[in-house]
Amino acid sequence: MADRINGSVCLNHPNTPAVKRCAVCSKPLCADCVQMHDGVPYCSDLCWDNAKRTGLLVKNVEANKKSVAVKVFIRKVIYLIIIAALVYGGYYYYTHNKSKVDAQLKKAKSTTEQKLQEGKKSIEKGLPGDSKYKRDREKMVNEN
Ligand SMILES: [Zn+2]
Ligand SMILES: [Zn+2]
Structure with missing residues (x-):
């Protein structure tokens, strides 16, 4: 044996x-x-x-705790690797498509500026002359 x-x-x-x-x-x-x-x-x-x-069981419990801690640690490491991969992937995409991304950012920025300008203009212009609201207001002012 x-x-x-x-x-x-x-x-x-x-x-x-x-x-x-x-x-x-x-x-x-x-x-x-x-x-x-x-x-x-x-x-x-x-x-x-x-x-x-006594001792032997305590040892087993400690071993179990240890293995749980190791599992949690491994999970955390995996999450970190995934996050790092995503960040790196984004960075990689940006560096290899910089002109594309920049163009999109520029476009988005100019669209926003255009919208802002339009908004500003419409505020400066005030309400359209033929709006019902303006006519009603004028009527009220004239009646008083
Ligand atoms: Zn025996
Ligand atoms: Zn014995």
Whole structure:
């Protein structure tokens, strides 16, 4: 047997070679006596209970916490890579299509300026002379 413990025999069966040691009390155990819980060998329910209440379980909990922290870290790194890729992609697009982007920006700017000018003109002109609102206002002023 590959995982046979050299020279040890089971504490309960002196004629049977031991294959594992109890993770809590280190008793040598044969394949029939060993109890496996979460991949860890124990000699008895007593040792398993002790393990659950003390060190071994704490170690497992810490290992779980660590693996969760690693997962969160990896997720953050992936998000950062995606954001960096988007930013770089935008930058790459801009540098390789600079004239196009600039032309679009210029166009947008001139359109905005044109709209502003039109707005300004229409305010300067005031309301159109034939507007119902203006006629009504003039009528009211004349009546008073
Ligand atoms: Zn034990
Ligand atoms: Zn045994």
